[in-house]
Amino acid sequence: MVKRMEDMALEIRERMRGGKGSVQIRHIFSQDELTGKCRLFAQVTLEPGCSIGIHNHDxxxxxxxxxxGKATVDDNGNVQELRPGDAVITGxxxxxAIENTGTENLVLMAVILLFD
Incomplete structure (x- = not known):
């Protein structure tokens, strides 16, 4: 299946999970379009100073x-700086939590995989 960018749902969330500013989420494929156990497959963009607040994954x-872009991530108390090509998994x-600490947009892929 080919899906064009203009057919992907674009969502803007303000103060996501208690974070700062707005977060742009481009839903590449929705959960209904996927056969596997994936809740989210999206490109996420945060402008400088914006963040997604602390949240857990059960x-x-x-x-x-x-x-x-450049980010600071708090991964269960382990605070690290992330740059292009870096990845983090939390579950x-x-x-x-993640924050754009750079001077350009932070663009990342976000994937949520379900255990059941």
Missing amino acids: REEEIYYIIS NGAYH
Whole structure:
């Protein structure tokens, strides 16, 4: 199945999970379009200073893969700087948060895989 960018749902969330500013989520494929156990497959864009607040993942795991920009991630208390090509996986009850700490947009892929 081929899906064009203009056919992908675009969502803007303000103060996502208690974070700062707005988050742009381009839903590449919806959960209904996927056969596997995937809750989210999206490109996420955060402008400088914007963030997704602390949240946990029970019975699932979320992967962030950084495409461009610079971020600080809090992965269950382990605070690290992320750059393009870096990835982080959080799940099984752990928490995370991410913030754009650079001067350009932070663009990342976000995938949430379900355990059941």
